[in-house]
Amino acid sequence: MADMTIDQETHEYELVYILQPELSEDEILGVNDRVAQIVGSHAGEIAETEMWGRRTLAYPIKKQFEGHYILQRVSMLPGGTDEVERYLRFNENVLRFLLMRSDS
Numbered sequence: 118m119a120d121m122t123i124d125q126e127t128h129e130y131e132l133v134y135i136l137q138p139e140l141s142e143d144e145i146l147g148v149n150d151r152v153a154q155i156v157g158s159h160a161g162e163i164a165e166t167e168m169w170g171r172r173t174l175a176y177p178i179k180k181q182f183e184g185h186y187i188l189q190r191v192s193m194l195p196g197g198t199d200e201v202e203r204y205l206r207f208n209e210n211v212l213r214f215l216l217m218r219s220d221s
Contacts, residue, residue: 127192134214135184155200161193178212
């Protein structure tokens with residue numbers, strides 16, 4: 118496993134996700150911490166986190182009209198994207214997410 122991290126290089130990504138509007142600050146930080154753990158387990162780190170706050174959605178998602186927006190700039194091995202996306206897809210507090218490679 119250690120050889121894989123030497124052979125592969127990390128890439129930079131931008132991750133934006135929208136959380137349920139009724140979440141407390143602790144619950145929001147819990148999601149952020151879990152994403153940071155996943156990124157860290159794939160030889161990565163979170164360079165920056167921007168909490169955009171609670172905003173009105175352009176259209177209703179899962180019967181919600183507002184959500185907490187979070188932007189994170191991360192670097193990690195390419196294999197980590199699958200695990201981050203899986204976590205966000207199955208987390209009931211996440212309304213939408215988008216993970217894009219930003220260093221191409």
